[in-house]
Amino acid sequence: MSFPRNLPLEEVFASIADGLFTVDADWNVTYFNESAQRITGIPADEALGRKCWDVLRSSLCDGQCAMAHCIRQGGRVINKSIFIVRGGGTRVPVSISASALRNASGEVVGGVETFRDLTEIQVMRRKVEALYRFEDIVGRSPALEKLFGILPQVSASQATTLILGPSGTGKELFARAIHALSPRKHGPFVAVNCGALPDTLLESELFGYKAGAFTDARADKPGRIALAEGGTVFLDEIGDLPGNLQVKLLRFLQEKTYEPLGGVAPIKADVRVVAATNRDLTARVAQGAFREDLFYRLNVVTLRLPPLAERxxxxxxxxxxxxxxxxxxxxxxxxxxxxxxxxxxxxxxxxxxxxxxxxxxxxxxxxxxxxxxxxxxxxxxxxxxxxxxxxxxxxxxxxxxxxxxxxxxxxxxxxxxxxxxxxxxxxxxxxxxxxxxxxxx
Amino acid sequence: MRHETGTLLCLACYKDRLASVCENADEYKLFEMRDDTIYPAGRLSLPSKDPMDRTSAILACGVSLLLCGAICADTRALLEQGGVRVIPWLTGGIREVVDALDHDSLSRMTMPGAPGCP
CATH class of the missing domain: 1.10.8.60 (Helicase, Ruva Protein; domain 3)
Known part of the structure; x- marks a missing residue:
């Protein structure tokens, strides 16, 4: 589409909200519209005739010039996010578009660049981000909104909670949020990765041991459950918990007591359990690899975290x-x-x-x-x-x-x-x- | 212009001119101001584009005066806290700027929209 010949171009350029400037073939600024003056803080009479890099002062001006790129490669640069530096040292985020200017014979006679101030957009994004933040969890998708809606009640309930979701969806963040929103928030939050420790070590890590329980047990060692007294223990990768420990954990969930290795009397503990897994626990139960009674004990409240591709x-x-x-x-x-x-x-x-x-x-x-x-x-x-x-x-x-x-x-x-x-x-x-x-x- | 003996001067450059933005300079050229004369004193290696790394490099080699184009307020504050005097918002070829410093005429080298003359 050709540009109508009789339009007053200066009026058109002065009316647009984006900064716009043109340069000649020697990079001297030949036009600087009102929005360009407002965004850069430089009056047109100071900008005209000066080198464009002295006026724009952008993160591209020293070696990555968008207009030079257009002149060399042809085509246009559209909406490239960069920043400029205003007098006083303020960085202003802008989005630029650039193109070469050619005469009727196709010779390059200069370039044109427009730039949009993104400051307000960035400020609004920060505000929106604050709105869509729940504890340390970031999101605004309907799937997360739904979880955010029930998290306070789940946290207040003190019920054993099972968090399900693929790897990398933030299961520990949710567990921490449940703890932080619960009446136990002043107590400890202790995380244990059940899949990361060998079976024998996992038992002593979870439940602790008494002096003399085995050759090197010279003194009592409290387990993670004891360390979480008054708070929350987070059992990650619960689907990998070996069979003998599933029995011990079931007993702990039912009776709130456990016996350390080498112990002769049960110890009472006031600890909330939040467990998580990326495995299909129902399938593990069907295969006989996970106890059904433990599954139902853990599954009092279930939170399903969506994969990122679904949000x-x-x-x-x-x-x-x-x-x-x-x-x-x-x-x-x-x-x-x-x-x-x-x-x-x-x-x-x-x-x-x-x-x-x-x-x-x-x-x-x-x-x-x-x-x-x-x-x-x-x-x-x-x-x-x-x-x-x-x-x-x-x-x-x-x-x-x-x-x-x-x-x-x-x-x-x-x-x-x-x-x-x-x-x-x-x-x-x-x-x-x-x-x-x-x-x- | 009289200079303190052995004062180390640094110019944030792009090719043969001052870089338009100090943080984007591809080279920091060093000059020694001695006996009323300014002598080339090499260049500062810039392995990283990180402004903090660059500031540390400038401070580590004992620069006491930096001449540059536009500079972000946080970078300037870091340098000044480290004892470097910063004269920003300058433009021009490297030789021109050095000559202007020598003749106390940096004010004619300022960028448009610069906040006052140095």
Whole structure:
């Protein structure tokens, strides 16, 4: 569609809410509309004739200019999230779009860039995030809203509670929320991973032992149930509890008493039990691997946590939450996710649920030190057309993921380690350590 | 302009000019101000883009004056708390800025919209 010839262009540009400026072929600002003046705080008479990088002062101006990209590659840049620095040192989050300007012969005569102030949107997002936060759980999806609605009553009830959900959905967070909202909140919260300890050790960890119970038991040792007196014990991966301990736990749930290893008299305990599993306990009961009576004792109140793929609307809130958390822990100034990067995450299935999202963002923080996380900062398996390959993705510990990121960066730069350091934003020593760890394995 | 002997000056640069945003500089060039003259004194290696790491590197090598373009208030506060005098909101080629400092004429190198002259 062609632009009508007789329209007063200045009036049109002055009326739009986005900042708009044009430059000539030497990057001198030739037009600076009213919104541009308002957003940057720079009057038009000071901006005109100056180099655009001196006026816009954005996170792209030193080497990643969007207009230069359009001139070199053709096409347009649309809605790229960046920040600009106003006089006084305030960072202003903006979304920019840019394009080259060509004359009738197709020669580049300059460029045009528009930018939208995202400050109010970010403030509103923060407020919304606060609204959609329940204890440490972040979400606004109908599935979570429903859980938030019943959590206070569940917490107040003191009933044994079973939390079901796939791995990485935040079962421990819910258990902690139940404890924090319960009358036991001033008591201890003690977590035990039933799948992480060998059977013999698990028994002594849960119930403790008496001096002389076995060769090295020189003194009494209280178990986790004793440590949780007056509070809550969280039994994670309860589906992996071995048969002999299922009997002991059943007795504890029925009678509120237990016997430590080597003990001769039952000990009374005032402890609430919250258990969790990602296994299908009904199927385990049918297979005879889990006691039916224990299942019903645990199943007084059941909370089912939905996988992240079933509550995609929570992804932007969770992203903001993790970005804030990593900024605080790592002392960084990452502003959030660019529109493109968020779009990719919204389309991903997240088999690893919230934990996978957290790992993805922790990976992105390695590559992105400041500004907005862009698509190139995300793991390769998320990139358009990218395929998960063995060893790809975010399986393994953070150290393993960092080692993979380091060795791939070196490969990408044909063995040039300093270039890899610059891309990853890490020191030579850190790269050397990561590569050495990789070789050791 | 008279300088304290051995004062270390740092310019936050992009290629042959001051970087428009200090935190995005691709190189920090060092100069030593000695006997009324400014001598090149090398460059600061920037392994990380993290503003905290960069600030630490500037402080660690004993810089006492930083000349730069736009700078975020939190970065500036960190540097000033570490004893570095910051003259921000400057623009121009590296040689021009150094000459302007030497001739006490940095005020003509300020960016548009800068909060006052240095």
């Amino acid at each position: 995609r609307e929570d992804i932007p809130l969770l992203v903001d939450h993790f970005v804030d958390e990593f900024n605080a822990v790592q002392g960084k100034g990452v502003r959030g996710l660019s529109g493109d990067a968020l779009h990719l995450l919204m389309r991903h299935d997240f088999p690893g649920n919230v934990r996978e999202l957290e790992n993805i963002l922790e990976y992105a923080f390695i590559l992105c030190a400041t500004g907005f996380i862009q698509v190139e900062h995300l793991p390769e398996y998320l990139h358009p057309g990218g395929r998960a390959a063995p060893g790809d993705g975010l399986n393994g510990s953070m150290e393993e993921i960092k080692r993979r990121a380091a060795s791939r960066a070196v490969e990408r730069h044909n063995g040039r380690k300093m270039a890899a350091c610059r891309e990853l934003g890490i020191s030579k020593d850190t790269l050397r350590r990561l590569l050495a760890d990789d070789t050791d394995e």
